[in-house]
Amino acid sequence: MSDYILEMNGITKEFTGIKALDDVNFKVERGEIHCLIGENGAGKSTLMKVLSGVYPYGTYEGDIVFEGEVQRFNEINDSVKAGIAIIYQELALFPDLTVYENIFAGNEIRKGPFVDWNETIVQSAKMLKKVKLNVDPETLIKDLGVGKQQLVEIAKTLSKDVKLLILDEPTAALNENDSENLLELLKELRSQGITCIMISHKLKEVISIADKATILRDGKTIVTLDAHKGEISESVIIKNMVGREIADIYPKRLDHQFGGTVLELNDWSAYDTQLGRHVVKKANIQVKQGEIIGIAGLMGSGRTELALSMFGNPKKYKVEGDMQVNGQKVQFKHTSDAIKAGIAYVTEDRKGNGLFLINDIKNNITAAHLKGISQSGVLNLNEEVKVGSEYRQSMQIKTSSLELAVGKLSGGNQQKVSLGKWLFTGPKILILDEPTRGIDVGAKFEIYTIMNELIKQGMSIIMISSELNEIIGMSDRIYVMAEGAITGELSRENTTQEAIMELATQ
Template sequence: MSGYILEMSSITKEFPGVKALSDVNIKVEKGEIHCLIGENGAGKSTLMKVLSGVYPFGTYQGDIIFEDEVQQFNEINDSVKVGIGIIYQELALFPDLTVYENIFAGNEITKGPFVDWNETIVQATQMLKKVKLNVTPETLIKDLGIGKQQLVEIAKALSKDVKLLILDEPTAALNENDSENLLELLKELKNQGISCIMISHKLKEVISIADKATVLRDGKTICTLDAQKGEITESIIIKNMVGREIEDIFPKRLDKKVGETVLKLTDWSAYDTQLGRKVAKNVNLELKKGEIIGIAGLMGSGRTELALSIFGNPKNYKLQGELEVHGEKKSFKHTSDAIKAGIAYVTEDRKGDGLFLIQDIKSNVSAAHMKGISKKGILNLNEEVKVGTDYKKSLNIKASSLEQVVGKLSGGNQQKVSLGKWLFTGPKILILDEPTRGIDVGAKFEIYTIMNALIKEGLSIIMISSELGEIMGMSDRIYVMAEGAIKGELAIEETTQETIMELATQ
């Protein structure tokens, strides 16, 4: 018997007009954490869908060898039966069912013709202990945070005697503490003999947890790096991911020219009537022309709520204080008022409320400014194609055509479409909420380059980010928020990660 639990050999997968995978090879040892990394669109998720049976045997070329046996998975249940479990970025849980019902959904414990609920709860309790989740089995999924839901998904996989656990961007929506807890759990599972494949864009996570890492680029295997040989470093990973060295992930802006104040908040507060508390408290903030200000803070600090209160207040907060745009006091009743005043907001949740995933690129780009392609209330479809073509080219959106459905694009290209949608409204002030969440290092570099180009064109940017490196690498000034209030304003020259975290935890 070999020391490998999994070997995928010469895997090739084609879609109409696209070769998604070309002769891909990956080997995973027993009891190993193996990271799969690459730019968005590199083929990582496609490869895992081949492995899990989402793309059944016969729809691809190559061999899957699991525990020394060639496998022919015709559906997901076939891979589950041999001990392969996959957890996707979008969790597949039933929110209105209990934890124990979710853990054994589709894998019910029966006694004769009936479900044995008592035994289900007993075994669910054991699974929860394994994943160190301190909740009662009767808790409803909708009452748990994302981090705890992620642990329920892992408990569900463990209940099926999983031998190889696949996680697709497991920490993308988690805060720092939940991310650390999850990574520690994976290490414990490794010690119990469970192998793991983790897809991640977060290089620090890869460096901290991976025994080996396989890099994919353009659907091909580039290399497999070994931690024991000192090969899993940020510079080596990036070079192999993007095919070149990126000496500075944050491109520099030359000839910085900061002008007059374009947006000012004075004693600005927002009260959420549903939560029964202020989500923004007496905020004083200024944004100048040609400037990027960063807003840092932990999750729940009020950063997004502050952005929404500025952008026409779609959550209907009770607002107090003064908002000035280009020196004029404003009181927006709707997001359309903010758009007319030259403000645009690129949401942190591009899939949930930023894009129409089932529509094509050109429809999404024009969605926020239909008047821009209309005459007397009638859409000019030729103009929509022209506008879509312009943004596809200027933002380097990688797609087969303007008619490509946005939901099928990689995360980085979806983010560019979302950006194009709001740039088409002609803003002077752009609010970017987590602009690079869930996208790879190459796509991040492109987004940063676009931001710098927009600043050069005279725009001003408010950037909200949970990544301290990003905040420090792209901002001219930084405001730090905690509990809805600004705890400090920092000039970039005097900023360290420690000073940001000090203020963020006040």
Template sequence: MSGYILEMNNISKEFTGVKALTDVNFKVARGEIHCLIGENGAGKSTLMKVLSGVYPFGTYSGDIVFDGKVQQFGKISDSVKTGIAIIYQELALFPDLSVYENIFAGNEVRRGAIVDWNQTIMQAKQMLQKVGLNVNPETLIKDLGVGKQQLVEIAKALSKDVKLLILDEPTAALNENDSENLLNLLRELKRQGITCIMISHKLKEVISIADKATVLRDGRTICTLDAAKGEISESVIIKNMVGREIEDIYPKRPNKSFGDKILEVKNWTAYDPQSGRNVVKDVNMHVRKGEIVGVAGLMGSGRTELALSIFGNPRSYKLQGELRVNGSPMTFTHTSDAIREGIAYVTEDRKGDGLFLIQDIKSNITAANLQGIASGGWINDNEEIKVANDYKQSLYVKAPSVEQIVGNLSGGNQQKVSLAKWMFVGPKLLILDEPTRGIDVGAKFEIYSIMNKLISEGLSIIMISSELGEVLGMSDRVYVMAEGKIKGELSAEEANQEKIMQFATQ
């Protein structure tokens, strides 16, 4: 039997005249962890959808050889039967069902025609033990955190006797502890003989876990790197991903100068009636003109809640404390009040809250400022196209035209559209919540360059980020949050990972 569990030979896939994959060759050895990397739009997810049967046989050219046999998957269930399981970034769980019901959904343990629920629960406990998740199998999915939900997805895959486990950006929404736990689980699964393919933009994770890494660029195979030969390093990966060397992913601003305080909050507290607790507690912070202020902390520390409480309070928290914009006291009763005072918020959930995925680029860019393209109470279509094209060009949005549906763009280009939407409002202060989550290193560099350009034009930025490298690389000053409180404030010169984590875990 071949040493390869999977061989994808000369795979090509086309969408309405656009080549998504061109003669891609991808081989995975048995029992290895193989990372698939590349910029957004490089073809990684498309290749995995071909493998899993989302794009059935006949819609692509080339051969799939799995476990020594040529496969012609007509649907997802065909690949599942052969031992292939794929876990997407957006988890496919039923939030109102229990853990055990999710693990065996569509694969119930039966005694004849009747579902044996006792046996189902017992086997669910075994699967949970395998993934190291100590929860009651009768717990509802919606009562679990994202990291635990991810483990339930893996338990679900293991329940189907998986031979090849594919994970698409598995740590994108996880904090550092949950991410490390997941990587350790993949190492344990490898010891058990399960082969893993992991798509990831987090190069440190790739370097720490990959036995081999295959790079795709523009729908083509660029190279396969071997950790045993010392080929997997950040500089080599970046060069192959983007086709050029990026010496410093965090571009420097040569002339830093800060003006007066543009935003200040004092003794700021936000009570959430739904959870019955203070999600922001007695926060004091400020932002100066021309400054990037990083807000670090673990998931659940209150960073997003702080941002939303400042940005017109869309979640209807009960607020206490003082908010000043350009020195003047403010009370915002709606997000439109914050926008009018020059504050904009780019959400961490661009797909759920930030963009209209079924609409085109131009409609998304102008959505928050229709007055800017209106004439006599009517939208000026020509002006909308002009505005959208200007932002498409200035932010390097890769798309055939501004008529392109946003849901069909890569994550990095969606993020640029989300930025353009709020830039068109003309803000003085831009709050960026996880601005580079789920996007590749090349697109990250472009986002950082855009941030520096905005700062040079007189804007100020609050950047909420779970990536410590990003916080340290881009911030002029850092606030660290934990349990809804500001636990520490650090200048760029004194900030480091150890100090940030020390404050974040207090």
């Protein structure tokens, strides 16, 4: 007989007449890793907010049964006291405090009325050992990489005697090594009897780690798959996620002839004065009209730095070398110069640098090209609505209104707004930095389809991506970087993941 630590029965949650969750049933067995999967907007985060008390008892229908008892969580502290902890994608750490201060923040070890800092440091060291993180507890959080910060967040959670650990896209911002370390830690925690729920868009991770996987679509439970019965595979997950089979994740495009060279770099270097080193070293690149160029490499290889140095150099690197756009030598002093020359850059950090999250959709789409909706220096708000409507339709942005704040959209729809914002500037060369990070497979397919349509129209695309399958599946040619240098060029026909990694580790 199954031993369920959690049962969520008939959960229904509405927002102003819209059902975000519709009679969802979700069960998790004690001591398993259970993945929760679905497209952006499927209801995953809403379900977890119901579970954690963010949406308190009485604001939803249905029952939460935890450890065999019906729960009525009115706030997050109620679920924490019961032994449930959630780690969100945006880590809740204090960067200017030490590791030990963060681990026991809000859960201080006291000796009488005072905090016992010596014991706090001792216990923090034990928690760090438990998550296999070898750092001094007195290290400041801001001095740690994202992967180590993630482990500190887990150590903080374990200090509260957690029984059910929920992780929301835990590897979204991690490199491959840190991701593997985190997944191994989750397996170790499972062996110690801790139950985990993991929300993830990375299907390979799900397949490698899940004991079971529950798929949500449009706020409804579609299916729960059992790995021990051989039910979890990429094709099965995709079919249930999107309601259709995607035989090829990367949409086919007709072979076409490329035009002439539209961008060329010769011995292009960028020196970061703050770091005191070159972040790009004598790069030589050519981009032809109608071509998708992939830039591959490990974290810290210089891919984003290369893109920024081309796009008006907003980081103020010391730049050397020759850059030509459409055969003309250019020197950009500002990003506005790059935009005027027909170059656009869609950042990897859409929430931090790409979008104004509190502004509405139409404001964001027109933000980079206000002249396009102005007359005699005055904004034409009717034109802004018109432009917003056009991009909402052409980019298939799923929203009830153009007045909706972008921060309330799913990750995939936010990415479409970010892309639409730069397409409105009318670029000829589009730089996409991690264009599908943190979005589900259905939204990825839509982004890829848009990319294919853009090159069909004669645009050229430079795509930076950490996903090797994406690089291989979408690129016509691939440049690989390591330690700021281009270490090799590969054609679409002779590229393998092994070939890319060999060049990326030189």
